[in-house]
Amino acid sequence: xxxxxxxxxxxxxxxxxxxxxxxxxxxxxxxxxxxxxxxxxxxxxxxxxxxxxxxxxxxxxxxxxxxxxxxxxxxxxxxxxxxxxxxxxxxxxxxxxxxxxxxxxxxxxxxxxxxxxxxxxxxxxxxxxxxxxxxxxxxxxxxxxxxxxxxxxxxxxxxxxxxxxxxxxxxxxxxxxxxxxxxxxxxxxxxxxxxxxxxxxxxxxxxxxxxxxxxxxxxxxxxxxxxxxxxxxxxxxxxxxxxxxxxxxxxxxxxxxxxxxxxxxxxxxxxxxxxxxxxxxxxxxxxxxxxxxxxxxxxxxxxxxxxxxxxxxxxxxxxxxxxxxxxxxxxxxxxxxxxxxxxxxxxxxxxxxxxxxxxxxxxxxxxxxxxxxxxxxxxxxxxxxxxxxxxxxxxxxxxxxxx
Amino acid sequence: xxxxxxxxxxxxxxxxxxxxxxxxxxxxxxxxxxxxxxxxxxxxxxxxxxxxxxxxxxxxxxxxxxxxxxxxxxxxxxxxxxxxxxxxxxxxxxxxxxxxxxxxxxxxxxxxxxxxxxxxxxxxxxxxxxxxxxxxxxxxxxxxxxxxxxxxxxxxxxxxxxxxxxxxxxxxxxxxxxxxxxxxxxxxxxxxxxxxxxxxxxxxxxxxxxxxxxxxxxxxxxxxxxxxxxxxxxxxxxxxxxxxxxxxxxxxxxxxxxxxxxxxxxxxxxxxxxxxxxxxxxxxxxxxxxxxxxxxxxxxxxxxxxxxxxxxxxxxxxxxxxxxxxxxxxxxxxxxxxxxxxxxxxxxxxxxxxxxxxxxxxxxxxxxxxxxxxxxxxxxxxxxxxxxxxxxxxxxxxxxxxx
Numbered sequence: 059x060x061x062x063x064x065x066x067x068x069x070x071x072x073x074x075x076x077x078x079x080x081x082x083x084x085x086x087x088x089x090x091x092x093x094x095x096x097x098x099x100x101x102x103x104x105x106x107x108x109x110x111x112x113x114x115x116x117x118x119x120x121x122x123x124x125x126x127x128x129x130x131x132x133x134x135x136x137x138x139x140x141x142x143x144x145x146x147x148x149x150x151x152x153x154x155x156x157x158x159x160x161x162x163x164x165x166x167x168x169x170x171x172x173x174x175x176x177x178x179x180x181x182x183x184x185x186x187x188x189x190x191x192x193x194x195x196x197x198x199x200x201x202x203x204x205x206x207x208x209x210x211x212x213x214x215x216x217x218x219x220x221x222x223x224x225x226x227x228x229x230x231x232x233x234x235x236x237x238x239x240x241x242x243x244x245x246x247x248x249x250x251x252x253x254x255x256x257x258x259x260x261x262x263x264x265x266x267x268x269x270x271x272x273x274x275x276x277x278x279x280x281x282x283x284x285x286x287x288x289x290x291x292x293x294x295x296x297x298x299x300x301x302x303x304x305x306x307x308x309x310x311x312x313x314x315x316x317x318x319x320x321x322x323x324x325x326x327x328x329x330x331x332x333x334x335x336x337x338x339x340x341x342x343x344x345x346x347x348x349x350x351x352x353x354x355x356x357x358x359x360x361x362x363x364x365x366x367x368x369x370x371x372x373x374x375x376x377x378x379x380x381x382x383x384x385x386x387x388x389x390x391x392x393x394x395x396x397x398x399x400x401x402x403x404x405x406x407x408x409x410x411x412x413x414x415x416x417x418x419x420x421x422x423x424x425x426x427x428x429x430x431x432x433x434x435x436x437x438x439x440x441x442x443x444x445x446x447x448x449x450x451x452x453x454x455x456x457x458x459x460x461x
Numbered sequence: 462x463x464x465x466x467x468x469x470x471x472x473x474x475x476x477x478x479x480x481x482x483x484x485x486x487x488x489x490x491x492x493x494x495x496x497x498x499x500x501x502x503x504x505x506x507x508x509x510x511x512x513x514x515x516x517x518x519x520x521x522x523x524x525x526x527x528x529x530x531x532x533x534x535x536x537x538x539x540x541x542x543x544x545x546x547x548x549x550x551x552x553x554x555x556x557x558x559x560x561x562x563x564x565x566x567x568x569x570x571x572x573x574x575x576x577x578x579x580x581x582x583x584x585x586x587x588x589x590x591x592x593x594x595x596x597x598x599x600x601x602x603x604x605x606x607x608x609x610x611x612x613x614x615x616x617x618x619x620x621x622x623x624x625x626x627x628x629x630x631x632x633x634x635x636x637x638x639x640x641x642x643x644x645x646x647x648x649x650x651x652x653x654x655x656x657x658x659x660x661x662x663x664x665x666x667x668x669x670x671x672x673x674x675x676x677x678x679x680x681x682x683x684x685x686x687x688x689x690x691x692x693x694x695x696x697x698x699x700x701x702x703x704x705x706x707x708x709x710x711x712x713x714x715x716x717x718x719x720x721x722x723x724x725x726x727x728x729x730x731x732x733x734x735x736x737x738x739x740x741x742x743x744x745x746x747x748x749x750x751x752x753x754x755x756x757x758x759x760x761x762x763x764x765x766x767x768x769x770x771x772x773x774x775x776x777x778x779x780x781x782x783x784x785x786x787x788x789x790x791x792x793x794x795x796x797x798x799x800x801x802x803x804x805x806x807x808x809x810x811x812x813x814x815x816x817x818x819x820x821x822x823x824x825x826x827x828x829x830x831x832x833x834x835x836x837x838x839x840x841x842x843x844x845x846x847x848x849x850x851x852x853x854x855x856x857x858x859x860x861x862x863x864x
Contacts, residue, residue, distance in 0.1 A: 140525045
C-alpha cells in the first residue's frame with residue numbers, strides 16, 4: 059500500500075511530538091507500506107513569522123509572506139527526516155517545489171494546478187519515506203514559492219494522494235475522527251467508521267477542527283480515500299471519508315450538525331414588483347453575502363414575506379445592501395438568536411419519513427421550526443438558539459445515532 | 462553603480478538590526494545605485510536549528526541539514542524585502558535557487574559552480590532591490606538545496622558580484638575594516654584604506670572576524686573589488702581589498718599579523734638516510750597535518766636537526782605520525798609556547814632592508830627569533846609566545862604603521 063499521511067501543527071508542535079510522528083511512520087513502514095508524509099510548520103512558528111513581518115509592515119506583500127512562511131514547513135520536514143534516518147529508516151525531505159507541486163501565482167492563496175510526481179516516484183523506488191513540506195508549491199508563471207492558504211497542508215496531502223494514486227490519505231490531528239455530533243453537546247456521540255464525501259461536506263461543522271471542506275471537495279474530485287485520525291492515539295482507527303459506493307449499509311442518518319453562526323433576516327410585506335426577490339438576492343451576492351436558507355410566504359394582501367439566513371460575519375454587509383430596498387418593504391428585522399440544526403445521511407435518499415421523524419422529535423420538545431430546507435441528503439432547520447443543544451440531543455436520540 | 466552588499470548574522474541579528482540594514486540600503490538606493498543584498502540568518506537561528514537537529518541525531522545527514530539550515534536565510538531575505546517595500550522601495554527576496562546559484566552536491570560544504578544571472582538581471586531591470594538568501598544554492602546533480610559552509614554568505618556575495626560584474630562588493634559586519642594590526646594588542650593600530658588581495662590573504666588573522674580567506678581568494682580570482690565595513694557605523698568608509706595594480710603608492714609594510722595557534726616541532730639528530738625529510742613531510746601531508754614553516758640545520762656529525770610548525774589543532778595527528786619516525790631520531794619535542802609574527806606588504810618586493818629592520822627591532826627588545834620564513838610580500842618569524850604582544854607593538858612602531 060502507498061499511504062499519504064498528513065501531520066498538522068499540533069502533531070509536530072514540539073520536538074517530542076515530531077519524534078512521536080516518526081514512531082507512527084516507522085510502524086506503518088514496518089508493516090511494508092510506502093509512505094509520503096506531508097507536514098505543517100511546528101505550531102506557533104507561523105504566527106511568530108507573521109509577527110516578525112508585521113514588525114515591518116501591517117500589510118506585507120503576499121509574495122514575500124510566501125517566501126517567509128514556507129520556511130516553517132521546510133524545517134519540520136528536515137527534522138522529521140533526520141529523526142527517521144537516525145532510526146535506520148531511509149527518508150528524504152522535499153520542499154513543495156521538489157515534490158513537483160505547481161500552483162497558480164495567487165500568493166498566500168495559491169491553488170494547486172498540477173503535481174509532477176517524477177521526483178517522488180524516484181525517491182519511493184529507492185526505498186525512501188518522503189517527508190513533504192506542506193502548504194506550499196511553486197507558481198507556474200513566475201517559478202516562485204507560493205503558499206496555499208488555510209488548510210494548505212491538507213490540500214497538499216490530498217492532491218499528492220490523487221496525483222500519485224495512493225491507496226489512502228490519512229489526516230492526523232489531535233481528534234480521533236468524525237463524530238455523529240459534537241460530543242461536547244451530546245456525550246453519547248459516536249465516532250463514525252465511515253462516511254461519504256457528500257455527507258462530510260454537509261456535516262462541515264462536525265469536521266471543522268479536523269477537515270476543511272476544500273480538502274474534502276478535492277478528495278471527492280480526485281477519488282481519494284481520506285481518513286481523519288489522531289496522532290495522539292494512533293492505535294485508534296479514524297473515520298474513513300470515501301465515495302458513497304464504497305459504503306455498505308449506510309445508516310439513514312449519519313450525523314447531526316449544529317451551526318450557531320447564522321442570522322435570520324426577515325423582510326415583511328415586500329412590494330409586489332416583478333423580480334424584486336431576484337434583485338435582492340443578486341445584490342446580496344454582488345456584496346459577497348452568503349445567503350443560505352430562503353423561505354417566501356405570500357401574505358393575504360398579495361405582498362410577500364421573505365425569510366433568509368446569512369452567516370453572522372456577513373451581517374454588516376447585508377445591512378448595507380438592505381438599506382437600498384427599505385422603500386420596497388414594510389419592515390426588516392435581524393435575528394441573531396437562532397441556529398441551524400442539520401440532519402445528514404445518504405440513506406435519506408431511499409428512506410421516507412426521515413423528515414417527519416425530526417419534526418415530531420422537535421415538536422415533542424416544544425421547539426418551533428422557523429425555516430426548513432431539504433436536500434437529497436440533508437434536512438436543515440432554523441430554530442431558536444436557546445433550544446440548540448436540546449434539539450441536537452433529541453435528534454441524535456430519535457435516529458439512534460448512539461447505537 | 463551596481464553594488465553587491467552582504468550583511469552577516471549580527472548585522473541582521475534582531476528585527477531592529479534588519480530595519481537598520483534597510484536604512485543602509487535605502488541610502489545607497491537614493492544615491493542612484495542598484496543593489497543586490499546578500500543576507501545571513503538572524504544570529505542564533507542557525508544554532509537553534511542545529512540544536513533541533515541534534516535532538517534527533519548526533520550525526521544528521523548533511524542533505525537534511527542543508528534543507529533545515531537554508532531556511533534561516535530565506536526568513537531574513539523576506540523580512541528585509543518587506544521592510545524595504547513598506548518604505549516605498551521596490552524589493553524582492555530570492556532564494557539561492559532563484560538567484561541562479563548552482564553548486565556541487567557536497568552538502569553542507571558545497572562549492573559554487575556557476576551563477577545564472579538571468580533572474581537577477583530581470584529583477585534589477587524592473588527596478589528592484591534584490592535580497593538574496595545567502596549561504597545556499599542548488600546542486601547541479603540532484604537539483605537539491607545545498608549550503609556553502611562557513612563564510613558561505615560572503616562567498617555568495619563575492620560570486621554574485623563576479624558573475625553579474627558588479628562595481629563593488631561590500632561585506633558588512635560589526636567591524637569597520639581591516640586594521641594594521643589587532644587593536645587589542647596595539648591601540649595605535651590604524652584602519653587601512655586599501656590593501657591588495659595577496660596582502661589580505663597573508664594577513665588572514667587580522668581579517669579573521671570579518672573576511673574569510675575563501676572569499677578573498679574568490680574575489681581575487683573574479684577580480685571583485687571587496688570592501689570590509691560595518692553596518693553599525695555605515696558612514697565610516699571601510700577597507701577596500703583590490704588588485705595590486707589598483708593601489709597607488711602602496712606602503713612597504715601594510716600590516717602585522719599574529720598567530721598564536723602554532724606548535725613548533727623539533728626533531729633532533731635525524732638519521733642520515735636519503736629522503737628521510739621528504740618521508741616525514743609526505744607522511745604528515747597524508748595525515749592532513751598542515752605544516753607551515755620548516756628549517757633544517759645540519760649538525761656537526763652529519764645528522765640534521767629539523768624544525769617546523771603546525772597548527773595547534775593538528776598536534777595530535779602529528780604526534781601519531783611522528784611515532785613511526787621515532788627510531789630515526791634522537792629526540793622529538795613539541796613547543797606550544799611559541800607564536801608566529803608576520804610582516805606583510807606588497808611594497809617589500811621593491812624595497813630592501815625590510816627584513817633587517819624587523820630583526821633589529823626584535824633584537825632591541827631581546828626577543829629571539831627561532832624560525833624565519835619569507836615570501837615576496839611576507840616575513841614570518843617564530844618567537845616565544847610571551848613576547849607576542851611586545852613584538853607586534855615594536856614592529857608596528859618600526860614600520861610607522863600608526864602614521
